[in-house]
Amino acid sequence: xxxxxxxxxxxxxxxxxxxxxxxxxxxxxxxxxxxxxxxxxxxxxxxxxxxxxxxxxxxxxxxxxxxxxxxxxxxxxxxxxxxxxxxxxxxxxxxxxxxxxxxxxxxxxxxxxxxxxxxxxxxxxxxxxxxxxxxxxxxxxxxxxxxxxxxxxxxxxxxxxxxxxxxxxxxx
Amino acid sequence: xxxxxxxxxxxxxxxxxxxxxxxxxxxxxxxxxxxxxxxxxxxxxxxxxxxxxxxxxxxxxxxxxxxxxxxxxxxxxxxxxxxxxxxxxxxxxxxxxxxx
Amino acid sequence: xxxxxxxxxxxxxxxxxxxxxxxxxxxxxxxxxxxxxxxxxxxxxxxxxxxxxxxxxxxxxxxxxxxxxxxxxxxxxxxxxxxxxxxxxxxxxxxxxxxxxxxxxxxxxxxxxxxxxxxxxxxxxxxxxxxxxxxxxxxxxxxxxxxxxxxxxxxxxxxxxxxxxxxxxxxxxxxxxxxxxxxxxxxxxxxxxxxxxxxxxxxxxxxxxxxxxxxxxxxxxxxxxxxxxxxxxxxxxxxxxxxxxxxxxxxxxxxxxxxxxxxxxxxxxxxxxxxxxxxxxxxxxxxxxxxxxxxxxxxxxxxxxxxxxxxxxxxxxxxxxxxxxxxxxxxxxxxxxxxxxxxxxxxxxxxxxxxxxxxxxxxxxxxxxxxxxxxxxxxxxxxxxxxxxxxxxxxxxxxxxxxxxxxxxxxxxxxxxxxxxxxxxxxxxxxxxxxxxxxxxxxxxxxxxxxxxxxxxxxxxxxxxxxxxxxxxxxxxxxxxxxxxxxxxxxxxxxxxxxxxxxxxxxxxxxxxxxxxxxxxxxxxxxxxxxxxxxxxxxxxxxxxxxxxxxxxxxxxxxxxxxxxxxxxxxxxxxxxxxxxxxxxxxxxxxxxxxxxxxxxxxxxxxxxxxxxxxxxxxxxxxxxxxxxxxxxxxxxxxxxxxxxxxx
Numbered sequence: 043x044x045x046x047x048x049x050x051x052x053x054x055x056x057x058x059x060x061x062x063x064x065x066x067x068x069x070x071x072x073x074x075x076x077x078x079x080x081x082x083x084x085x086x087x088x089x090x091x092x093x094x095x096x097x098x099x100x101x102x103x104x105x106x107x108x109x110x111x112x113x114x115x116x117x118x119x120x121x122x123x124x125x126x127x128x129x130x131x132x133x134x135x136x137x138x139x140x141x142x143x144x145x146x147x148x149x150x151x152x153x154x155x156x157x158x159x160x161x162x163x164x165x166x167x168x169x170x171x172x173x174x175x176x177x178x179x180x181x182x183x184x185x186x187x188x189x190x191x192x193x194x195x196x197x198x199x200x201x202x203x204x205x206x207x208x209x210x211x212x213x214x
Numbered sequence: 215x216x217x218x219x220x221x222x223x224x225x226x227x228x229x230x231x232x233x234x235x236x237x238x239x240x241x242x243x244x245x246x247x248x249x250x251x252x253x254x255x256x257x258x259x260x261x262x263x264x265x266x267x268x269x270x271x272x273x274x275x276x277x278x279x280x281x282x283x284x285x286x287x288x289x290x291x292x293x294x295x296x297x298x299x300x301x302x303x304x305x306x307x308x309x310x311x312x313x314x
Numbered sequence: 315x316x317x318x319x320x321x322x323x324x325x326x327x328x329x330x331x332x333x334x335x336x337x338x339x340x341x342x343x344x345x346x347x348x349x350x351x352x353x354x355x356x357x358x359x360x361x362x363x364x365x366x367x368x369x370x371x372x373x374x375x376x377x378x379x380x381x382x383x384x385x386x387x388x389x390x391x392x393x394x395x396x397x398x399x400x401x402x403x404x405x406x407x408x409x410x411x412x413x414x415x416x417x418x419x420x421x422x423x424x425x426x427x428x429x430x431x432x433x434x435x436x437x438x439x440x441x442x443x444x445x446x447x448x449x450x451x452x453x454x455x456x457x458x459x460x461x462x463x464x465x466x467x468x469x470x471x472x473x474x475x476x477x478x479x480x481x482x483x484x485x486x487x488x489x490x491x492x493x494x495x496x497x498x499x500x501x502x503x504x505x506x507x508x509x510x511x512x513x514x515x516x517x518x519x520x521x522x523x524x525x526x527x528x529x530x531x532x533x534x535x536x537x538x539x540x541x542x543x544x545x546x547x548x549x550x551x552x553x554x555x556x557x558x559x560x561x562x563x564x565x566x567x568x569x570x571x572x573x574x575x576x577x578x579x580x581x582x583x584x585x586x587x588x589x590x591x592x593x594x595x596x597x598x599x600x601x602x603x604x605x606x607x608x609x610x611x612x613x614x615x616x617x618x619x620x621x622x623x624x625x626x627x628x629x630x631x632x633x634x635x636x637x638x639x640x641x642x643x644x645x646x647x648x649x650x651x652x653x654x655x656x657x658x659x660x661x662x663x664x665x666x667x668x669x670x671x672x673x674x675x676x677x678x679x680x681x682x683x684x685x686x687x688x689x690x691x692x693x694x695x696x697x698x699x700x701x702x703x704x705x706x707x708x709x710x711x712x713x714x715x716x717x718x719x720x721x722x723x724x725x726x727x728x729x730x731x732x733x734x735x736x737x738x739x740x741x742x743x744x745x746x747x748x749x750x751x752x753x754x755x756x757x758x759x760x761x762x763x764x765x766x767x768x769x770x771x772x773x774x775x776x777x778x779x780x781x782x783x784x785x786x787x788x789x790x791x792x793x794x795x796x797x798x799x800x801x802x803x804x805x806x807x808x809x810x811x812x813x814x815x816x817x818x819x820x821x822x823x824x825x826x827x828x829x830x831x832x833x834x835x836x837x838x839x840x841x842x843x844x845x846x847x848x849x850x851x852x853x854x855x856x857x858x859x860x861x862x863x864x865x866x867x868x869x870x871x872x873x874x875x876x877x878x879x880x881x882x883x884x885x886x887x888x889x890x891x892x893x894x895x896x897x898x899x900x901x902x903x904x905x906x907x908x909x910x911x912x913x914x915x916x917x918x919x920x921x922x923x924x925x926x927x928x929x930x931x932x933x934x935x936x937x938x939x940x941x942x943x944x945x946x947x948x949x950x951x952x953x954x955x956x957x958x959x960x961x962x
Contacts, residue, residue, distance in 0.1 A: 065234060104250070162216055
């Protein structure tokens with residue numbers, strides 16, 4: 043029982059609990075807050091596994107920017123507690139059964155294909171240096187990287203148009 | 215150091231929770247958050263294997279996933295706002311007019 | 315090489331009529347009747363000039379040449395060229411087609427002028443000449459082809475023109491569909507024959523690997539030694555094609571009905587040229603038939619039987635054109651029999667002279683018909699202008715027509731020294747020396763030929779007019795009678811082509827057909843045939859020139875009784891075909907249409923449609939519009955795929 047393992051188990055429990063809280067909470071604002079907790083715990087895993095840049099990006103971009111956007115929309119729409127009546131009776135049991143099956147298959151795969159003695163490595167200079175990541179992004183992955191910039195641009199324009207159009211209709 | 219089976223199992227569990235939330239919740243915004251949760255689980259797998267193989271490519275992919283997720287959230291939330299303006303609800307089950 | 319250049323003119327025998335018809339198609343209606351007629355006649359006339367030039371060039375180089383124009387089909391080892399064959403045989407056919415064709419074109423200028431007015435649609439004048447030129451072009455392709463495939467194009471082309479021209483007045487005839495029915499009948503009967511020819515061509519290709527005449531015929535002997543059954547099949551299937559196109563038993567039934575077309579068409583297509591295509595084909599393929607004696611005897615018996623059978627029917631017909639139609643079938647039988655006996659030169663000789671005098675007879679009959687039609691305008695209107703029972707005494711009103719008709723009839727009957735005597739005699743002589751059975755049949759047919767021509771002459775031209783229309787008939791114009799006079803001259807002099815002792819035609823054709831046994835002039839045969847002809851004519855004169863009561867009753871009717879009824883009704887062959895083939899086929903078609911198609915096939919189709927629809931109705935329910943359900947289905951698929959992966 044190393045310290046790392048203890049830390050991992052503790053954080054894993056928090057992560058699973060917050061994820062469960064996310065889907066079980068009736069209040070949407072709580073759900074968003076649970077998700078932030080989940081993101082933060084996962085960011086710690088990243089840090090432990092030698093990816094400090096990703097971990098910090100997770101905290102700033104995900105837990106910060108994206109979740110703030112979520113909260114903002116929830117507030118704006120006033121949709122904290124929508125009415126939730128299940129219309130499809132078979133949806134719930136089927137979903138749970140199938141999810142269980144997927145989980146079983148995942149566990150089966152882990153048991154049969156991944157040996158327990160294969161462990162993670164400690165953080166190394168080469169992998170945890172953001173410089174390495176930057177070089178890789180601008181050399182090997184320069185084309186996909188540029189494409190993601192286009193995707194972001196399209197998303198920005200799309201978001202503006204989607205909201206703008208309805209305003210125009212309202213003005214009519 | 216921890217066996218890589220642990221973070222992988224955690225990722226699987228988080229992913230399943232995301233699926234269940236996606237299938238059972240009717241609040242469109244919560245469904246969105248479940249999607250983010252599943253992205254997150256996938257990212258965890260990426261990082262784990264990046265560490266295991268000592269390759270930077272896994273991290274690069276996480277960067278891409280985050281970028282696309284950010285774009286998706288921007289568009290998705292804009293859609294949500296637009297839908298709410300016409301339907302005055304974000305109940306995903308009310309958006310069912312596209313059917314056979 | 316000078317003659318090489320001359321031979322290169324040969325494509326023009328096809329191009330000139332095509333140019334003529336294009337001009338008429340584009341401008342014919344604009345510039346009127348005389349323009350259309352002149353252009354068409356000029357096109358055919360120029361084709362005749364080209365043929366003459368080719369013939370002159372060929373006299374110096376009788377071995378002939380092949381003039382390739384273009385590659386047509388190239389598939390694997392098969393190469394079919396669009397090539398024209400200039401040899402003595404094809405040039406003879408070109409001369410006949412374009413020569414007689416030109417005269418008939420000129421005749422048509424006058425004839426169709428009246429015909430379109432009589433039938434009440436002047437707009438069809440140009441169309442007629444377009445069709446005629448198309449026919450000349452197709453016929454030229456047929457006779458000048460260098461291979462079976464190109465010949466088949468011409469073969470089908472003339473069939474098409476025949477169909478178009480028989481149905482020229484398609485809205486006329488019995489019940490308003492008679493003419494189009496006749497056209498259909500001709501086309502379908504020809505298709506049955508074409509089926510045979512196609513099979514023969516397939517067999518030729520499979521066994522010889524080529525369609526070109528030279529390549530095929532040079533291998534004929536080897537293939538015969540190797541596979542005699544195949545050669546028998548080829549020759550017999552080819553014979554089926556010939557019976558269709560050349561109106562032999564059992565497919566002759568279309569030709570009498572084809573008289574529904576305007577008379578120049580009957581003269582050009584259904585007497586002088588197209589129907590002889592079968593004879594030409596067999597002469598061209600003589601190399602095959604020489605090697606298969608069994609096929610030869612089938613061919614000669616088919617020809618001889620047709621000659622006699624058609625002659626008996628011709629005796630009892632009242633329609634002036636139907637008599638000539640059955641006579642044509644009979645004479646074609648002579649030619650086929652001649653080719654079957656190996657007397658190909660005699661067959662070609664008869665083909666040429668027959669083109670002259672039968673073309674003449676048809677055209678003169680057309681002149682008579684129009685004379686009577688003109689008479690109808692004065693007197694009674696209920697007369698059928700083609701019914702010989704309504705005629706009589708026309709000799710006085712139409713002297714020119716009478717004299718040329720007389721010459722044609724005598725030539726057909728085989729009176730020396732007219733053309734028909736020599737050519738028919740050559741066939742009879744060939745039969746006398748080799749096939750006594752055939753000789754008897756053909757002699758009998760020749761006798762009946764003379765008899766029905768005598769009967770026709772008397773009924774049409776002698777005695778008293780039996781109707782007001784016949785009384786009021788008037789002579790035709792010069793544009794009509796001039797071609798008649800030229801053809802009459804040819805009918806008189808045609809025998810010079812192959813006079814006994816000179817054998818001009820024979821030596822000419824030898825270059826193409828190889829060494830043929832020179833026909834002997836047998837004095838006894840000549841005597842017999844002449845006596846038979848005179849006897850026939852005299853008998854006809856005796857029986858029919860007697861005073862006859864009104865309405866006209868054929869004197870033979872009493873004498874022959876049921877036999878005559880049979881002849882009058884064409885031995886009920888049409889009825890027989892209707893009962894044995896047509897009606898069962900129609901019943902079968904009806905069965906296929908109603909219970910099978912509507913009941914079974916449509917049900918299958920409809921069932922498939924209904925099943926798809928029901929399935930879609932069911933599947934539609936899956937598409938319920940709920941995004942979460944779609945997600946669930948995705949998860950289902952994911953689980954299934956993962957399970958499958960783990961199990962493998």
